[in-house]
Amino acid sequence: MEIIIRADTESATKLAAVLIVHALLAKPHTVLGLATGRTMERLYAFLSETNRENGVDFSLAKTFNLDEYVGIQATHKGSYRHYMNHHFFDKINIDKRNTFLPNGTAEDLSAECAEYEKKIREFGGIDLQLLGIGRDGHIGFNEPLSSLQSRTRVKALTPSTIEQNSPLFENPSEMPRRAITMGVGTILEAKKIICLVTGSSKAEVLAKAVEGPITSMVTASALQLHPKCVVIVDGKSASLLKEKKYYDWIFNNEPEWEPYRANKQQDGITG
Numbered sequence: 325m326e327i328i329i330r331a332d333t334e335s336a337t338k339l340a341a342v343l344i345v346h347a348l349l350a351k352p353h354t355v356l357g358l359a360t361g362r363t364m365e366r367l368y369a370f371l372s373e374t375n376r377e378n379g380v381d382f383s384l385a386k387t388f389n390l391d392e393y394v395g396i397q398a399t400h401k402g403s404y405r406h407y408m409n410h411h412f413f414d415k416i417n418i419d420k421r422n423t424f425l426p427n428g429t430a431e432d433l434s435a436e437c438a439e440y441e442k443k444i445r446e447f448g449g450i451d452l453q454l455l456g457i458g459r460d461g462h463i464g465f466n467e468p469l470s471s472l473q474s475r476t477r478v479k480a481l482t483p484s485t486i487e488q489n490s491p492l493f494e495n496p497s498e499m500p501r502r503a504i505t506m507g508v509g510t511i512l513e514a515k516k517i518i519c520l521v522t523g524s525s526k527a528e529v530l531a532k533a534v535e536g537p538i539t540s541m542v543t544a545s546a547l548q549l550h551p552k553c554v555v556i557v558d559g560k561s562a563s564l565l566k567e568k569k570y571y572d573w574i575f576n577n578e579p580e581w582e583p584y585r586a587n588k589q590q591d592g593i594t595g
């Protein structure tokens with residue numbers, strides 16, 4: 325795991341966008357694992373901008389989202405399908421037939437989960453998985469005590485997640501209490517992972533996830549097991565990290581990060 329601390333939310337988010345663009349330039353038919361949440365809105369705005377202004381091509385990309393609520397239609401404004409179309413897919417030149425989310429209204433939810441796993445395998449697995457962290461430490465909707473080997477399945481949401489996400493519904497009481505989510509085991513099979521965490525409300529959980537013990541109480545801590553995971557954070561979310569100087573030294577000195585330092589990020593989008 326590597327931790328990159330950028331001064332503010334804007335530069336942390338931009339760096340995550342640049343890394344995604346570079347993966348796409350290197351492999352146009354990249355299979356992206358995508359996340360939702362407020363943190364990702366700005367990231368998708370950056371990526372849409374690269375499509376519009378720098379001609380970054382998404383036409384061959386395939387995407388699999390981490391999760392979807394159970395029991396609401398894709399057309400519901402609170403659904404993650406609606407979120408993805410609105411913030412990203414409608415703004416880029418992706419073929420929507422290549423954008424996948426679990427179907428939270430399937431009659432047989434277990435069959436839907438097994439089918440989702442199968443489809444990811446058929447597409448050759450996820451090349452690059454994007455993640456955020458929920459306030460209770462979840463990745464996807466892998467709530468505390470999720471098995472670190474779990475696969476795609478239905479999960480009941482914690483009160484903390486309901487409190488965090490229900491304001492995103494026009495009518496907060498409509499927020500479903502269950503969701504289909506890729507499992508921790510599914511996520512850990514991605515070839516690379518980028519986790520983006522910003523804001524002071526995430527400082528405590530970020531410190532637990534990256535510097536604390538691996539525990540199913542904080543499923544993001546399982547990212548410590550992944551061989552190619554980059555956690556990009558802003559100054560506020562990094563405030564409780566103990567080894568900040570070490571992380572900064574790596575970013576400022578290791579050759580692989582040279583193109584992404586200081587003001588070179590913008591060049592990185594096209595370069």
Ligand code: GLP
Pocket residue numbers: 359360361362363364390391455456457458459462463464465485489
């Ligand atoms: C939801 C998603 C998570 C995401 C989290 C963070 O719960 N299921 O994948 O990481 O939101 O949300 P935010 O960016 O709004 O803090």
